[in-house]
Amino acid sequence: MIPYGRQDITQDDIDGVLEVLTSDFLTQGPRVPAFEDALASHIGAPHAVAVNSATSALHIACLALGLGAGDRLWTSPITFVASANAGLYCGAEVDFVDIDAETFNICPKALAAKLELAEREGTLPKIVVPVDMCGQSCDMAAIRALADQYGFKIIEDASHAIGGRYRDAFVGAHGLADITVFSFHPVKIITTAEGGMAVTNDTDLARKMGYFRSHGVTRDADLMEGDSDGPWYYQQIDLGYNYRMTEMQAALGVTQLQRLDAYVAARAARADRYDAELAGLALDLPGRLEDASSSWHLYVIRLQDAASRRPVFEGLRAAGLGVNVHYIPVHLQPHYRRMGFNPGDFPVAEDYYSRAISIPLYATMSDEQQAEVISAIKAEVAA
Incomplete structure (x- = not known):
């Protein structure tokens, strides 16, 4: 059977993973930051945070932007359920915006009309998650203009769209979203078996997503309360999750990225x-x-x-x-x-x-x- 999508694994990919298996680190070693740096450099984004799935990336993006109970997240109804579920994980209400019939993405006109009504009713969203369906970017300039007008944050769900472009920039590097999320599931453009990445221009958001992916724990003295007890010291500064990417996944991502x-x-x-x-x-x-x-x-x-x-x-x-x-x-x-x-x-x-x-x-x-x-x-x- 000819599948609708499939991964491409080469000898370079296999060699990269095998090298990890014989190294000192299977998790929390040098490959994860190497993959983050390589992807950020490739697309031109200042910060990249690797996690174990795009669902996790959506969740920590919502957390970093402060989404919580009493807030609202809007997204497209034509997406995988994770785009909406991330809002529910944070205790927020979720609603949807109808799509454009030709691009299958959130329709900016439908979004504008819904925002106008929500403003009158006092029900504006805190976050809108436009989804780059099939790999094609949403009309991000139009959505950014609405975000500036109505005060919501943007998480661009680009799970389908790594390597795509909007105007003169790669998706994730155009600066119109607060955070952009990629997926590395096997049928996506490149794969880490499972895995995801959140990219942002904002140093503070990147720092927050970094500790939310790892139990809310940090070794960064600038983020701690009080003085450090020594070089072994860490603090849990928030409630986080175990969303870390493994070294093996990251090694696969590094070699896959070279063929993006x-x-x-x-x-x-x-x-x-x-x-x-x-x-x-x-x-x-x-x-x-x-x-x-x-x-x-x-x-x-x-x-x-x-x-x-x-x-x-x-x-x-x-x-x-x-x-x-x-x-x-x-x-x-x-x-x-x-x-x-x-x-x-x-x-x-x-x-x-x-x-x-x-x-x-x-x-x-x-x-x-x-x-x-x-x-x-x-x-x-x-x-």
Whole structure:
């Protein structure tokens, strides 16, 4: 079966991990800061904090920005549940903003309208989490302008988007978000098996995320209360978590990062071929934001007839394609339905979900494999 995504592990990756296994450190050694420095340098961000998952990165980003009980976090309904769950972990209320029909990202116009109403009702969010769906940046300039107007903080969930660009900068380095989060799950652009990273321009936020990932413990004398007892001394200065990345994960990240640009270029070439060869079918193809360059984590087609989605999906699976659907709208999950969300609350997101299929796209995909995907889609979808 041709999967919708897959990792690429080379001998360099294996050698890097094996070197850790025979070293003095399996955790809390030199590879984690080396990976943080390499990623920060590559994309041009001042600070990077590595953790064991992008979910953990979202959580510590919320904590660093002071999200808590009585606060509100807004995000997209078309995302993995972690984007919203991070707000619940902090005791905040969670709400959603409908998406743009072409980019699948938060719609700035919908956000502006919801903010105007929230200001009148006294229910403005403390944090908005725009999600770079499929690897394409949100319209961050528009969202930043709204943040400046209404006073909320921005955590850009770029779990799909490492290596993507917004305007002239890499995602994570344009300075329009307070914190940006990346994922290194195996199907993402680069992998550390599991793992995540939070990047920021703010030294204080980076310091806070650093101790939140490690039990709230610090050895930084500047952050301690009172004097140190000696070189062994540490203090728990806040309630933190065990979200640390291992040395083995970081070693894999260092070698994977060296191929990031090549991976993104290969994915973009595959996306261009899909654009060309699937045009003319009864499909809606992904829209492209003028100011952005996607990293193409996913390529999502939308059937023009929602009733045909299941038979087409099953037909593609039967043809040996590991197609998938990203995502079921978060507000329709039972846990969120129990909070009062209902079908019809976010109609653009729900329409997207009713028609969406993610088709195979990964950096090492061959011309022959992509031709097989295209042929199968043409056999299932009428022109």
